[in-house]
Amino acid sequence: MSEYDPIARLYDPWSASVVEDVSFYVEEALASGGPVVELGVGTGRIAIPTAAAGVAVIGVDSSQGMLEVCAEQARAAGVAGLLDLRLGDLRHPPVDEQVPLVTCPFRAYLHLASDAERLVALAAARSLLRPGGRLIFDVFMPSREDIEETHGRWIEREPGIDERADWDTEAQTLTLSVRGAAGESTMQLSWLEPARWHALLVEAGFEVAACYGWFDRRPYRGGEDSVWIAHVRK
Ligand SMILES: C[S@@+](CC[C@H](N)C(=O)[O-])C[C@H]1O[C@@H](n2cnc3c(N)ncnc32)[C@H](O)[C@@H]1O
Numbered sequence: 001m002s003e004y005d006p007i008a009r010l011y012d013p014w015s016a017s018v019v020e021d022v023s024f025y026v027e028e029a030l031a032s033g034g035p036v037v038e039l040g041v042g043t044g045r046i047a048i049p050t051a052a053a054g055v056a057v058i059g060v061d062s063s064q065g066m067l068e069v070c071a072e073q074a075r076a077a078g079v080a081g082l083l084d085l086r087l088g089d090l091r092h093p094p095v096d097e098q099v100p101l102v103t104c105p106f107r108a109y110l111h112l113a114s115d116a117e118r119l120v121a122l123a124a125a126r127s128l129l130r131p132g133g134r135l136i137f138d139v140f141m142p143s144r145e146d147i148e149e150t151h152g153r154w155i156e157r158e159p160g161i162d163e164r165a166d167w168d169t170e171a172q173t174l175t176l177s178v179r180g181a182a183g184e185s186t187m188q189l190s191w192l193e194p195a196r197w198h199a200l201l202v203e204a205g206f207e208v209a210a211c212y213g214w215f216d217r218r219p220y221r222g223g224e225d226s227v228w229i230a231h232v233r234k
Contacts (some may be wrong), residue, residue: 002066008066011066012043014157014158014180026046034055098129099130113190114190138227139228142191164178172190
């Protein structure tokens with residue numbers, strides 16, 4: 001059972017305000033020519049617009065509930081034929097195909113709890129890439145202000161949906177709780193400094209082509225979010 005199963009029907013209303021990354025990932029999918037493997041595909045927030053743009057997506061997720069919602073929404077959007085949804089772990093994705101683009105949007109790599117897990121996941125992504133292919137993902141690292149403002153408080157994130165962040169700055173973990181009429185859950189996320197992500201990518205055999213500070217491709221200059229484009233080192 002995934003911690004996302006109880007909130008599969010809450011996830012889209014909870015993340016309703018997160019829209020800034022969609023066109024970025026769709027553009028990258030179009031540029032790659034597809035198919036795209038999306039690790040942690042969730043309810044298809046990115047995968048469905050990607051398929052609607054004509055690019056086939058293999059979506060991997062460890063939550064059966066999230067995949068069910070994704071499948072329903074893909075059918076409703078008329079793109080089910082371009083979405084191949086697979087239940088599985090992003091550290092060992094059930095994918096034999098080689099693709100030009102692997103993505104892991106909206107911080108799904110923060111579900112990895114140790115460098116060992118991160119290296120396994122990055123190596124798995126690397127093994128799916130065709131020569132010249134790219135891995136694109138985004139992660140975050142909280143600012144001190146963010147931690148001070150939110151720590152240990154239930155905050156209404158969307159109407160009727162409350163979120164609580166319990167930060168452990170020493171362990172660099174966030175215990176994130178969410179509750180609403182459609183479900184509730186608590187999950188743990190782990191963050192790293194961007195320099196650590198860079199080092200892990202290199203250790204996993206990637207070369208970093210770009211590290212942006214936002215989805216408009218501005219260079220990373222020390223904010224909370226970082227967006228990575230990496231290709232397999234020759
Ligand atoms: C923040 S959501 C992102 C969903 C989607 N990519 C989006 O942009 O809305 C993270 C997703 O990663 C999935 N996930 C977390 N750990 C995973 C793992 N080890 N293997 C596969 N999926 C995982 C969760 O089930 C969830 O659907």
